[in-house]
Amino acid sequence: MKLYDELVARGLIAQVTDEDKVREMIDNGKAVFYIGFDPTADSLHVGHFMALCLMKRLQMAGNRPIALIGGGTGMIGDPSGRTDMRSMMTRETIQHNCDCFKKQMSRFIEFGEGKAQMVNNADWLLDLNYVELLREVGACFSVNNMLRAECYKQRMEKGLSFLEFNYMIMQSYDFYYLYQHYGCNMQFGGNDQWSNMLGGRELIRRKLEKYDSEAMTITLLLNSEGKKMGKTASGAVWLDPNKTSPYDFYQYWRNVEDADVLKCIRMLTFLPIEQIEAMSDWKDAQLNTAKEILAYELTKLVHGEEEAEKAKAAAKALFNGGGDDANMPTTEIAPEQLKDGSIGILNLMVACKLAASNKEARRLVEGGGVFVNDEKVPEASYAVTEAMLKEGVKIRKGKKVFHKAILA
Numbered sequence: 235m236k237l238y239d240e241l242v243a244r245g246l247i248a249q250v251t252d253e254d255k256v257r258e259m260i261d262n263g264k265a266v267f268y269i270g271f272d273p274t275a276d277s278l279h280v281g282h283f284m285a286l287c288l289m290k291r292l293q294m295a296g297n298r299p300i301a302l303i304g305g306g307t308g309m310i311g312d313p314s315g316r317t318d319m320r321s322m323m324t325r326e327t328i329q330h331n332c333d334c335f336k337k338q339m340s341r342f343i344e345f346g347e348g349k350a351q352m353v354n355n356a357d358w359l360l361d362l363n364y365v366e367l368l369r370e371v372g373a374c375f376s377v378n379n380m381l382r383a384e385c386y387k388q389r390m391e392k393g394l395s396f397l398e399f400n401y402m403i404m405q406s407y408d409f410y411y412l413y414q415h416y417g418c419n420m421q422f423g424g425n426d427q428w429s430n431m432l433g434g435r436e437l438i439r440r441k442l443e444k445y446d447s448e449a450m451t452i453t454l455l456l457n458s459e460g461k462k463m464g465k466t467a468s469g470a471v472w473l474d475p476n477k478t479s480p481y482d483f484y485q486y487w488r489n490v491e492d493a494d495v496l497k498c499i500r501m502l503t504f505l506p507i508e509q510i511e512a513m514s515d516w517k518d519a520q521l522n523t524a525k526e527i528l529a530y531e532l533t534k535l536v537h538g539e540e541e542a543e544k545a546k547a548a549a550k551a552l553f554n555g556g557g558d559d560a561n562m563p564t565t566e567i568a569p570e571q572l573k574d575g576s577i578g579i580l581n582l583m584v585a586c587k588l589a590a591s592n593k594e595a596r597r598l599v600e601g602g603g604v605f606v607n608d609e610k611v612p613e614a615s616y617a618v619t620e621a622m623l624k625e626g627v628k629i630r631k632g633k634k635v636f637h638k639a640i641l642a
Contacts, residue, residue: 261295263297620641
């Protein structure tokens with residue numbers, strides 16, 4: 235099975251500009267493609283997973299990836315999927331985030347001469363002359379067409395700033411620039427970027443009279459309820475181990491819904507299609523095995539085999555009552571967080587990011603879903619003493635979420 239057919243079989247392709255041309259390019263290693271990442275945080279997260287895996291698949295087939303970091307567009311902010319305006323970041327923050335991205339991307343794609351490369355659109359966007367841009371590029375865009383784009387339509391009711399209105403022109407200019415200076419002939423992105431991608435392709439055609447650039451969008455990673463995956467009660471699931479531990483990352487995938495596990499294996503792992511097809515009729519206990527496969531494969535991809543093995547062993551030991559907490563996520567509690575030699579269970583759960591607020595922690599405790607050292611917490615006023623923290627306290631939320639708290 236060639237690459238394009240495999241992407242279709244895995245359910246990864248949403249839209250393409252010209253299916254026959256895209257197929258021919260990526261199947262024969264002729265694509266020099268880019269995917270853009272706006273540096274809005276100092277870590278990539280599960281929402282970037284689809285793009286990273288696609289870059290890896292295409293590079294394995296002989297195509298050349300360009301990871302474009304939006305140091306320039308990041309100073310504007312992408313309005314796609316937003317109901318409000320993104321906060322603007324300093325150049326220093328953006329550069330720090332860019333550096334973090336490259337380190338994490340290196341787990342997926344190989345950088346180097348003739349291989350993948352990373353570029354920052356700040357290198358060309360920040361030096362543009364505004365009047366020249368309006369004359370040379372702005373004249374190629376119809377405001378009527380731009381306002382029909384989904385990313386703008388959903389913002390019109392609450393208000394769309396002129397700053398954000400320029401985002402499509404900036405992203406289109408990226409494709410135009412990369413085509414000329416890096417031989418980039420294809421752009422990939424999320425399905426919500428389709429209008430911006432078409433804008434870049436049209437700009438290349440109108441300004442350069444070249445007709446060999448293409449675009450393809452990736453299916454969004456949604457659960458069975460149609461919601462984006464990659465969020466927990468305590469926030470995003472990050473690829474940085476300091477923000478989401480390998481154990482928590484493993485547990486996130488181990489606990490996906492039955493209805494989502496096979497789709498995730500198909501879309502995100504590199505297991506052969508034939509092996510995945512053989513799982514299509516798995517039910518009940520077999521789905522738990524599928525979840526373990528999914529969690530292990532993705533943890534190995536992001537954090538390496540050693541961390542995946544540790545997370546798998548810790549999860550099994552804890553679930554089976556073995557109590558091995560050596561690889562359990564741990565939070566250090568500072569002495570100043572204690573009051574009169576103890577800390578309340580609600581505050582402790584928030585400190586350990588097991589709950590987003592005291593209100594949520596109280597609801598969990600009163601629902602009988604919180605355990606300390608395998609004993610059910612009887613009431614919201616329960617406190618953990620300094621002596622207990624010195625020994626290390628094992629907290630369990632529900633049946634599957636484990637955490638250890640120790641005194642710093």
